[in-house]
Amino acid sequence: MRLPAQVDRVTPDASAVPAVASRAAERRRAIVAFCCRECAYAAADASANARTPLPPTVRLVLLPCTGRVSPLHLLEALAGDADGVMVAGCLEGQCHYREGNFNALDRVLFVQRVLASVGVEPERVRMFTMSAGEPPRFAAAVREMDRAVAALPPLSRS
């Protein structure tokens, strides 16, 4: 099948060029989202099925429960390539493994304090909670994290 003559797929629209550049900047930024299988990942899945656009910066990591998250996961992600790390788990009191999300929250708080003590913005690590039936809330959490991280100065690594 031949394409209609007016469809030009090679030369980009002149107005699209800055958008491409900003997309490149977005691609350089990276957010790692540790999601629990029962709630946050299910919400992410449903949000993808509903074709809700997510910021292209986010990378999902599936965990059985956010209680698996250790301070080492959070710090290694930041020391590697991530500019922000979010932990997304079940609502308070609704963890499928009883208290995993509370454990995760305390580890997130601990890492935030450690980061603050060495002069790194603690907002780079955050905990979100949502239920499996709230795909918009997952998308909103990712967008909020993305906006917060974009506002911070770049993370310098030695």
Next chain:
Amino acid sequence: MPLSRRGREVLERLPQVSLAGGSALGCDIVRHDELCVGCGRCAAVCPSDANSQRERFDVNQLLDAPPGSRRGALGTALRRLQRRAPDGPVAVPARVTTYRTIDYDAAVCLGCGACARACPAQAIEALAPRVAPAEVAT
């Protein structure tokens, strides 16, 4: 049992202590905080509560930890990120149980060495009481 000078000091300070059950007393306790994994077993076995696990954590323990260990891995990551030296210990949330600094209080320590035997990370040394010949004679 011959007593070292330090052992005798302990006895004078704490006259209610009985020597009957103990195999040693008056050891010099040397703690290596960079090797500590924060498990708190020393605090659990300490008969005089000289070791205690507190609600704060010294971030330098991560930065000084040996590279092969878990804390060392955390320290490596933190060293890449840090913009300045850590400013003092951080408060630890209740559910974080291992990233806690153990306080050692030499003033109430009996020098029994129970902590050194219990330590899984060989972070505590109990140096045997050094008995000088003159001290044994007296």
